[in-house]
Amino acid sequence: MPTPSPARIHDFTVVTNEPIAQDIYALRIAAPELARRLEPGQFLNLAVPGNAMSLLRIPLSFAAADPDEGTIDIWYAVVGEGTERLAQMQPGATSTVLGPGGHGWTVPEGCTRALLVAGGIGVPPVLCLARQLGAAGIPFDVCIGAATASALVGADAFKDAGAGAVLLATDDGSLGHYGFCTVPAEQLLRDADRHYDYVATCGPEPMMAKIAALAEEAAASCEASVERMMSCGFGACATCAVETVHGMKGACMCGPVFDAQEVVW
Ligand SMILES: Cc1cc2nc3c(=O)[nH]c(=O)nc-3n(C[C@H](O)[C@H](O)[C@H](O)COP(=O)(O)OP(=O)(O)OC[C@H]3O[C@@H](n4cnc5c(N)ncnc54)[C@H](O)[C@@H]3O)c2cc1C
Ligand code: FES
Numbered sequence: 001m002p003t004p005s006p007a008r009i010h011d012f013t014v015v016t017n018e019p020i021a022q023d024i025y026a027l028r029i030a031a032p033e034l035a036r037r038l039e040p041g042q043f044l045n046l047a048v049p050g051n052a053m054s055l056l057r058i059p060l061s062f063a064a065a066d067p068d069e070g071t072i073d074i075w076y077a078v079v080g081e082g083t084e085r086l087a088q089m090q091p092g093a094t095s096t097v098l099g100p101g102g103h104g105w106t107v108p109e110g111c112t113r114a115l116l117v118a119g120g121i122g123v124p125p126v127l128c129l130a131r132q133l134g135a136a137g138i139p140f141d142v143c144i145g146a147a148t149a150s151a152l153v154g155a156d157a158f159k160d161a162g163a164g165a166v167l168l169a170t171d172d173g174s175l176g177h178y179g180f181c182t183v184p185a186e187q188l189l190r191d192a193d194r195h196y197d198y199v200a201t202c203g204p205e206p207m208m209a210k211i212a213a214l215a216e217e218a219a220a221s222c223e224a225s226v227e228r229m230m231s232c233g234f235g236a237c238a239t240c241a242v243e244t245v246h247g248m249k250g251a252c253m254c255g256p257v258f259d260a261q262e263v264v265w
C-alpha cells in the first residue's frame with residue numbers, strides 16, 4: 001500500500017510557452033515552492049483553463065526544475081483538446097498545478113556508467129535524470145528515437161548535460177539511424193568497452209519492453225517511466241493501473257518510474 005501522496009495544489013504563472021519541434025512545445029512555469037520539492041522522474045498535474053466541461057488535470061513530466069529561479073520546464077506534445085488549450089496559454093497566464101506526483105528515478109549506489117533511452121515525448125523525464133547524473137559526475141550515454149527529424153527533441157540538451165555519446169534514430173531515416181532507437185541502444189549495451197550498470201528509459205511501451213530485455217541480458221538494472229491515463233493523479237481512482245510481477249500497481253503513486261524487470265510488458 002503506497003503512502004499518502006505528498007502532492008499539493010500550487011499556483012503557477014506561465015513564463016514562456018513556445019514550439020520547439022513539430023507539435024511539441026516547451027513551457028516554463030513559475031511555481032517556486034514546487035520547483036524546490038521536485039525530484040527527477042516525478043510528475044505534475046496541470047489544470048488548463050478554457051473548458052468548463054473538462055475537470056481533469058493533464059499529467060506531465062518535467063525536463064528541469066530550478067529551485068533558485070522557482071521555475072519548472074515542461075516539454076509537451078499537442079495531441080488533443082487539453083494540450084491544444086495548454087498551447088494557447090500566454091506568458092503571464094495563471095492556473096494551478098498539483099504536485100509533486102509519484103516517485104522518480106533511483107540511480108543505484110555506486111553506478112559507474114548509465115545508458116538513457118528516450119523515445120518521442122518520453123525525453124523530458126530522461127533529460128531531467130541526465131542533468132542529475134551530469135551534476136553527480138556519473139558518465140552516461142543517450143539514445144533518442146523519434147518518428148521523424150522534425151519531431152526529435154533534446155539532442156543538444158543531453159550534450160549540455162554532459163552526455164558522452166548521443167545516438168539518434170528516426171523511424172523514417174531523416175536523422176541518425178534509420179529505424180528504432182533500440183538498435184543503437186543494443187549496440188551500446190553489447191559493446192564490451194562500455195559497461196553500463198544502470199539503464200533508464202521512457203517512451204513507447206514496446207520500446208521500453210525491448211530496452212528492459214536488453215538491460216537484463218547485459219546484467220544492468222533498469223528503470224522505466226510508464227505512462228497511463230490518469231484521472232486523479234493521487235491514488236484515488238485506479239485508472240492508472242500497471243501490471244507488475246507483484247500485482248497491479250497505480251502509476252501515479254507507485255510510479256511513474258518502475259523497476260523495469262518488475263513490469264509485465
Ligand atoms: C506520468 C505522465 C507523464 C507524462 N509526461 C508527458 C510529457 O512530459 N509530455 C507530454 O507531451 N505528455 C506527457 N504525458 C502524456 C499527457 O498526459 C497526454 O498526452 C495528455 O494528457 C493528453 O491530453 P489531451 O487532452 O491533449 O488529449 P486527449 O484528447 O485526452 O487524448 C489525445 C490522445 O492522447 C492519449 N492520451 C491521453 N492521456 C494520455 C496519457 N496520460 N498517457 C498516454 N496517452 C494519453 C489519448 O489516448 C489520445 O490518443 C504524460 C502522462 C503521464 C501519465
Ligand atoms: S490516477 Fe487516480 S489512482 Fe492513479
